[in-house]
Amino acid sequence: MANALRLGVAGLGTVGASVIRLLDKQGNRIAVNSGQAVRVRAVSARDKSRDRGVDLSRFSWFQDPVDLARSDEIDVFVELIGGDNGPAEASVRAALESGKHVVTANKALLAKHGVSLAILAESKGVSLCYEAAVAGGIPIVKTLRESMAGNDISRVYGILNGTCNYILTRMETDGISFEDCLADAQRLGYAEADPTFDIEGNDTAHKLAILTSLAFGTKISADDIYLEGITSITTADIQAADELGYRIKLLGVAQRTDSGIEQRVHPTMVPKSSAIARIDGVLNAVAVDGDYVGEIVLVGPGAGGNATASAVVADISDIARGDLTPVLGMPARDLEDFTQAGMRVHEGGYYIRLAVVDRPGAFAEIAKCMADAGISLESIVQRRKGAAGSRGETDVTPQPVMLITYETTEVAVRDALDAIVCKGVVSDAPQMIRIEKLS
Amino acid sequence: MANALRLGVAGLGTVGASVIRLLDKQGNRIAVNSGQAVRVRAVSARDKSRDRGVDLSRFSWFQDPVDLARSDEIDVFVELIGGDNGPAEASVRAALESGKHVVTANKALLAKHGVSLAILAESKGVSLCYEAAVAGGIPIVKTLRESMAGNDISRVYGILNGTCNYILTRMETDGISFEDCLADAQRLGYAEADPTFDIEGNDTAHKLAILTSLAFGTKISADDIYLEGITSITTADIQAADELGYRIKLLGVAQRTDSGIEQRVHPTMVPKSSAIARIDGVLNAVAVDGDYVGEIVLVGPGAGGNATASAVVADISDIARGDLTPVLGMPARDLEDFTQAGMRVHEGGYYIRLAVVDRPGAFAEIAKCMADAGISLESIVQRRKGAAGSRGETDVTPQPVMLITYETTEVAVRDALDAIVCKGVVSDAPQMIRIEKLS
Numbered sequence: 001m002a003n004a005l006r007l008g009v010a011g012l013g014t015v016g017a018s019v020i021r022l023l024d025k026q027g028n029r030i031a032v033n034s035g036q037a038v039r040v041r042a043v044s045a046r047d048k049s050r051d052r053g054v055d056l057s058r059f060s061w062f063q064d065p066v067d068l069a070r071s072d073e074i075d076v077f078v079e080l081i082g083g084d085n086g087p088a089e090a091s092v093r094a095a096l097e098s099g100k101h102v103v104t105a106n107k108a109l110l111a112k113h114g115v116s117l118a119i120l121a122e123s124k125g126v127s128l129c130y131e132a133a134v135a136g137g138i139p140i141v142k143t144l145r146e147s148m149a150g151n152d153i154s155r156v157y158g159i160l161n162g163t164c165n166y167i168l169t170r171m172e173t174d175g176i177s178f179e180d181c182l183a184d185a186q187r188l189g190y191a192e193a194d195p196t197f198d199i200e201g202n203d204t205a206h207k208l209a210i211l212t213s214l215a216f217g218t219k220i221s222a223d224d225i226y227l228e229g230i231t232s233i234t235t236a237d238i239q240a241a242d243e244l245g246y247r248i249k250l251l252g253v254a255q256r257t258d259s260g261i262e263q264r265v266h267p268t269m270v271p272k273s274s275a276i277a278r279i280d281g282v283l284n285a286v287a288v289d290g291d292y293v294g295e296i297v298l299v300g301p302g303a304g305g306n307a308t309a310s311a312v313v314a315d316i317s318d319i320a321r322g323d324l325t326p327v328l329g330m331p332a333r334d335l336e337d338f339t340q341a342g343m344r345v346h347e348g349g350y351y352i353r354l355a356v357v358d359r360p361g362a363f364a365e366i367a368k369c370m371a372d373a374g375i376s377l378e379s380i381v382q383r384r385k386g387a388a389g390s391r392g393e394t395d396v397t398p399q400p401v402m403l404i405t406y407e408t409t410e411v412a413v414r415d416a417l418d419a420i421v422c423k424g425v426v427s428d429a430p431q432m433i434r435i436e437k438l439s
Numbered sequence: 440m441a442n443a444l445r446l447g448v449a450g451l452g453t454v455g456a457s458v459i460r461l462l463d464k465q466g467n468r469i470a471v472n473s474g475q476a477v478r479v480r481a482v483s484a485r486d487k488s489r490d491r492g493v494d495l496s497r498f499s500w501f502q503d504p505v506d507l508a509r510s511d512e513i514d515v516f517v518e519l520i521g522g523d524n525g526p527a528e529a530s531v532r533a534a535l536e537s538g539k540h541v542v543t544a545n546k547a548l549l550a551k552h553g554v555s556l557a558i559l560a561e562s563k564g565v566s567l568c569y570e571a572a573v574a575g576g577i578p579i580v581k582t583l584r585e586s587m588a589g590n591d592i593s594r595v596y597g598i599l600n601g602t603c604n605y606i607l608t609r610m611e612t613d614g615i616s617f618e619d620c621l622a623d624a625q626r627l628g629y630a631e632a633d634p635t636f637d638i639e640g641n642d643t644a645h646k647l648a649i650l651t652s653l654a655f656g657t658k659i660s661a662d663d664i665y666l667e668g669i670t671s672i673t674t675a676d677i678q679a680a681d682e683l684g685y686r687i688k689l690l691g692v693a694q695r696t697d698s699g700i701e702q703r704v705h706p707t708m709v710p711k712s713s714a715i716a717r718i719d720g721v722l723n724a725v726a727v728d729g730d731y732v733g734e735i736v737l738v739g740p741g742a743g744g745n746a747t748a749s750a751v752v753a754d755i756s757d758i759a760r761g762d763l764t765p766v767l768g769m770p771a772r773d774l775e776d777f778t779q780a781g782m783r784v785h786e787g788g789y790y791i792r793l794a795v796v797d798r799p800g801a802f803a804e805i806a807k808c809m810a811d812a813g814i815s816l817e818s819i820v821q822r823r824k825g826a827a828g829s830r831g832e833t834d835v836t837p838q839p840v841m842l843i844t845y846e847t848t849e850v851a852v853r854d855a856l857d858a859i860v861c862k863g864v865v866s867d868a869p870q871m872i873r874i875e876k877l878s
């Protein structure tokens with residue numbers, strides 16, 4: 001057996017402590033199966049004195065993760081610090097520059113600097129592994145990089161943020177508002193005190209940027225992702241979706257189209273019969289459409305210390321075995337620039353919710369605006385408020401009207417909605433949710 | 440770049456032809472990404488003259504696959520012949536003995552000879568890859584072998600046979616009998632002319648035997664698998680399952696218990712809310728419960744030429760990259776013998792359908808038999824035949840009674856059913872379907 005692979009772990013939060021516990025438990029097995037012993041040799045964190053439930057006295061301590069990254073004591077640098085620059089970026093670069101393998105769970109770092117880090121890793125002949133960065137315990141990086149090696153991929157999409165999925169699931173099952181669900185999620189530790197990054201879709205976008213590169217052989221481009229969070233989703237939308245045969249999920253979708261590659265994060269209506277519609281609570285799911293394999297769907301925990309540690313340790317085990325895969329599936333220098341398809345040319349079905357003012361001819365005007373934009377309607381649901389007969393002539397409360405369009409373009413829908421607003425037949429900004437075509 | 444990796448493909452049916460087409464299409468990409476060119480050099484099949492839609496004139500032709508396996512012209516032997524002995528076994532052994540890597544889609548061969556072939560491969564320092572052998576295009580072998588490297592696994596289970604799942608799905612959605620569904624499946628090419636191997640569960644058992652070894656580090660043992668096919672499932676069972684909140688799936692389940700490892704293939708009631716319940720038609724799904732990662736579920740096409748070829752080519756790509764993983768996840772010589780837990784000690788809930796004779800006290804006797812065996816009942820559904828009031832005093836047709844038990848043991852259920860039959864209160868053999876506890 002070769003000399004032991006010496007690890008340096010930077011960042012000792014929940015995931016870091018779990019990685020150390022898991023290696024304590026399974027170190028022997030990993031050594032036997034990979035042909036090389038694996039040992040944590042040194043660690044780094046902000047606070048040396050904090051009790052993390054693991055004995056750190058066995059390890060060298062580095063106050064500065066960059067010093068750890070450069071240290072001759074280690075062969076693999078495990079970055080669990082987080083953040084897209086600062087010490088995380090500096091230490092990962094330092095590790096790669098000094099010829100060390102890197103394992104990281106840092107999606108923000110990869111979304112921003114993935115290509116340059118991949119080029120650096122490949123120029124040094126070392127691994128840069130990040131299974132834990134996308135969908136936590138789900139082995140989607142390995143699946144795209146290795147298991148689908150022979151496939152041309154047309155689309156990759158998924159539920160990539162457990163916080164959002166927990167909120168949408170609770171809104172549906174318990175019929176409570178977005179705000180109440182968010183408060184619950186925060187109380188249960190599923191959402192941060194400042195949840196912006198999750199609920200506005202940025203976290204999903206980081207993961208999607210990495211998946212896009214892996215799926216299409218393109219450079220990572222997180223900045224141009226179309227982004228729409230879940231804060232505008234109401235229980236009325238959730239109920240309407242249910243009645244119309246859909247569920248609402250925050251999806252990240254990357255898709256080849258005639259106009260380029262779409263990268264988009266938005267609340268999405270998915271048919272109840274689809275696999276993705278049944279993913280509830282904090283679970284994540286990723287689906288990939290390959291030309292030879294067909295559609296593969298992977299479901300599992302997208303976060304949590306132990307699930308993330310499982311992915312980190314799998315990466316360490318690959319390095320111990322000597323497996324060296326191009327970081328983004330193909331040599332990073334060959335990754336292509338790509339044309340990001342604009343959302344205006346996006347094609348699909350749409351759900352539209354309008355608060356229609358109660359006056360004769362209002363709906364006729366709406367129908368005309370849709371027709372003028374060339375949009376055909378698949379379903380129309382108008383719900384009269386209150387019980388039958390309870391509505392007096394003085395009731396001028398707007399009527400909620402829900403429309404489902406046949407396949408059309410985003411620009412047509414936006415034009416129609418602009419026209420509807422202009423005509424003053426709705427009392428509120430229209431709600432619009434895209435429908436994803438799924439098998 | 441190293442010299443090209445030279446492939447010999449034995450067996451040119453649907454999968455073999457698809458592998459050749461896929462390599463024609465993606466060969467360059469695989470070369471760039473894996474660092475080694477991949478070229479089919481030679482082929483072997485029974486009938487040289489048959490038109491397979493691919494140009495074979497480029498390749499050397501071997502009438503005998505064993506000659507191909509031994510040939511100095513190739514580095515990797517791709518076995519797509521099928522069968523658990525004969526030319527498939529002989530050629531795979533010949534290839535390994537002459538130091539060649541092997542890629543195979545042959546579950547029967549691995550279920551029977553997997554351990555000895557793995558020992559042989561490892562003694563020669565070559566790969567034996569078989570992603571395509573279990574659940575077709577789903578990357579479950581890689582997931583268990585690599586992505587879950589740090590996990591202790593408590594259970595692996597799945598829908599591993601598309602033919603059975605197609606039949607059960609059709610029985611449910613269309614309310615038609617097993618026999619009619621089977622005929623349809625045969626007409627559509629989803630079932631063989633002799634479907635025994637699929638519908639009796641043998642095919643599922645072969646795949647389960649391999650999964651068990653990968654999950655638990657045990658020797659492959661296909662002979663002792665408890666086996667029950669789907670031929671006894673009626674539309675009455677499917678309807679009752681639906682009413683009680685379940686679906687019926689043919690599952691292969693391997694599970695650690697206090698009595699050893701259970702390996703069982705049988706029709707199973709799964710809660711409608713579970714991920715596995717939503718897998719319809721010819722799709723396959725595999726779920727793995729790991730102590731660190733939690734539950735991972737992989738869904739995709741379990742058969743078909745292209746999906747299988749995708750998995751074969753992924754294996755070839757791993758070999759081209761130089762990745763050498765122990766065949767069954769750990770060195771084959773260290774695989775453990777294991778105690779197969781007998782079905783009598785299986786613990787779980789049970790669905791029981793009885794055709795109860797129409798006489799006073801019959802149900803009381805049944806209830807007593809259950810109580811005597813220590814079985815508590817969670818639900819009882821008795822369906823009176825015909826509309827209310829239409830049943831005359833002379834109607835002595837047996838009444839179908841459906842029971843769901845709380846968790847109990849198989850021996851208790853069998854004892855209770857034996858007693859019920861003895862007392863002559865049922866007119867038919869009782870139906871019994873196990874319920875799988877799923878999150």
